Amino acid sequence: MNTTSHVQHGAWRLPEARQTDFNSLDHWVSLAKTLEAGKFDFIFFADVVGLYPDYQGSWRKFVESGLQIPSNDPSVIASAIAYATENLGIAITSSVLQAHPFDFARKMSTLDHASNGRIAWNIVTSPMRNAWRNFGYDEITAHDDRYLWADEYVDVAYKLWEGSWDDDALLQDKVSGLHGDFDKVHKINHDGKRYRVEGPHLVSPSPQRTPVLFQAGSSPAGRRFAARNAEAQFILSPTPQAAKGLIDDTRRLVAEAGRHPEDLQFFQGLSFVIGSTEEEAARKAAELDEVLDPSSFIAHIAGSLGYDLGFHDLDTPVGEIETQGLRSVLAWLHEAVPDREPTVRDLAALWGKNGRVVGTPESIADTLATWQAAGVGGINVVNSTIPGSYEEFIDHVLPVLRDRGLAKRNYAEGTARRKATGRDRLPDTHPAAAYRGAFAPVIAS
Numbered sequence: 001m002n003t004t005s006h007v008q009h010g011a012w013r014l015p016e017a018r019q020t021d022f023n024s025l026d027h028w029v030s031l032a033k034t035l036e037a038g039k040f041d042f043i044f045f046a047d048v049v050g051l052y053p054d055y056q057g058s059w060r061k062f063v064e065s066g067l068q069i070p071s072n073d074p075s076v077i078a079s080a081i082a083y084a085t086e087n088l089g090i091a092i093t094s095s096v097l098q099a100h101p102f103d104f105a106r107k108m109s110t111l112d113h114a115s116n117g118r119i120a121w122n123i124v125t126s127p128m129r130n131a132w133r134n135f136g137y138d139e140i141t142a143h144d145d146r147y148l149w150a151d152e153y154v155d156v157a158y159k160l161w162e163g164s165w166d167d168d169a170l171l172q173d174k175v176s177g178l179h180g181d182f183d184k185v186h187k188i189n190h191d192g193k194r195y196r197v198e199g200p201h202l203v204s205p206s207p208q209r210t211p212v213l214f215q216a217g218s219s220p221a222g223r224r225f226a227a228r229n230a231e232a233q234f235i236l237s238p239t240p241q242a243a244k245g246l247i248d249d250t251r252r253l254v255a256e257a258g259r260h261p262e263d264l265q266f267f268q269g270l271s272f273v274i275g276s277t278e279e280e281a282a283r284k285a286a287e288l289d290e291v292l293d294p295s296s297f298i299a300h301i302a303g304s305l306g307y308d309l310g311f312h313d314l315d316t317p318v319g320e321i322e323t324q325g326l327r328s329v330l331a332w333l334h335e336a337v338p339d340r341e342p343t344v345r346d347l348a349a350l351w352g353k354n355g356r357v358v359g360t361p362e363s364i365a366d367t368l369a370t371w372q373a374a375g376v377g378g379i380n381v382v383n384s385t386i387p388g389s390y391e392e393f394i395d396h397v398l399p400v401l402r403d404r405g406l407a408k409r410n411y412a413e414g415t416a417r418r419k420a421t422g423r424d425r426l427p428d429t430h431p432a433a434a435y436r437g438a439f440a441p442v443i444a445s
């Protein structure tokens with residue numbers, strides 16, 4: 001995320017951590033080049049457009065800890081990354097809340113041209129009330145209704161990306177003087193519940209037309225949305241076994257939506273602490289724990305808990321604060337700390353270690369093989385430090401993964417979608433494909 005403290009709160013204080021340089025374009029271009037040299041598929045930017053719910057009744061904590069504020073717009077730096085790289089996919093998050101779909105579709109098409117087809121979109125719906133208030137709403141739209149909203153949003157974008165221009169509409173013929181073929185550019189005339197968009201799309205067809213589509217969020221409504229739309233879903237499963245259950249269920253929905261089950265891939269978020277021996281890795285993990293800030297983790301997850309835990313001392317036993325909203329999280333915590341009454345501090349510590357893999361490159365490769373066997377198609381490498389977390393992964397883990405056939409040695413040719421799936425554009429089974437040719441005038445014969 002284009003901010004100091006995204007997930008591993010407090011790690012920015014480590015001497016080698018450079019994530020405080022996030023305002024600098026050089027910082028991101030340099031990271032992108034590092035990732036490309038390491039043959040990463042994508043640089044993925046998370047993004048939010050508001051604050052998390054209050055901590056200790058206030059948003060002070062977020063400012064004081066650099067917890068996703070300040071944060072910058074990733075789409076603006078995407079074009080610089082596109083210019084500085086050739087093969088790296090560039091995935092940016094944008095909420096249906098933050099931009100009108102006409103404007104957003106135009107921006108993404110422009111970036112897809114600028115990157116020769118390497119743009120991806122992580123579709124999110126903004127679960128934070130403050131974000132909604134930033135865009136003029138008094139209250140947040142209800143959970144499942146946000147996904148219905150997203151359904152219409154993506155439909156508008158699909159119409160513009162896939163249906164507005166025929167492939168051969170742009171002529172640029174200097175001899176005839178004809179720049180565009182009027183009969184092959186179409187208005188979309190979308191008239192829906194939230195949006196009315198006449199069109200046409202102002203951008204000519206880009207290499208991928210629709211960007212590679214990512215989604216995060218695995219509630220029943222989220223799974224249904226992903227099954228219809230996404231090509232990759234970010235997941236945060238606690239175990240490979242849990243991931244398998246989620247993947248099998250969601251792939252069943254993909255098939256129900258008329259798509260091929262393998263057309264949706266799953267990327268598990270994991271962070272890595274790497275040592276040349278298990279002892280060294282454990283020591284580095286302990287050093288990291290020293291700087292991680294438990295109260296920031298509590299502040300960050302309060303939104304998911306639906307409860308401001310900030311009013312409780314970190315050493316408060318959770319048994320004293322049971323509430324309706326917290327019940328499932330507390331049950332999970334009791335399982336994780338079975339031998340005594342867990343505290344708020346335990347919750348923060350366990351949350352901070354969620355998805356952390358500690359070990360040698362070889363043992364990490366063993367762990368990743370178990371995730372792959374569960375159906376996970378890729379790893380979202382969560383950083384503790386930028387660029388250190390990625391440099392270590394590239395230098396030490398990727399060579400072992402390559403030797404085991406778990407990571408590629410070279411990029412395939414072409415767009416981000418072609419590299420991943422062998423084709424530049426969405427398959428015919430994707431709902432966006434239904435808009436191809438859908439707006440062409442019907443000519444009476």
Ligand SMILES: Cc1cc2nc3c(=O)[nH]c(=O)nc-3n(C[C@H](O)[C@H](O)[C@H](O)COP(=O)(O)O)c2cc1C
Nearest residue numbers: 046047048093124125126127216217218219222234
């Ligand atoms: C790995 C992961 C990454 C996410 N990244 C973002 C993000 O960058 N911006 C955002 O607004 N929400 C993000 N979310 C939140 C989801 O979009 C979604 O709102 C949330 O997971 C709740 O959805 P659900 O109820 O369907 O599970 C992310 C969620 C996950 C699991």
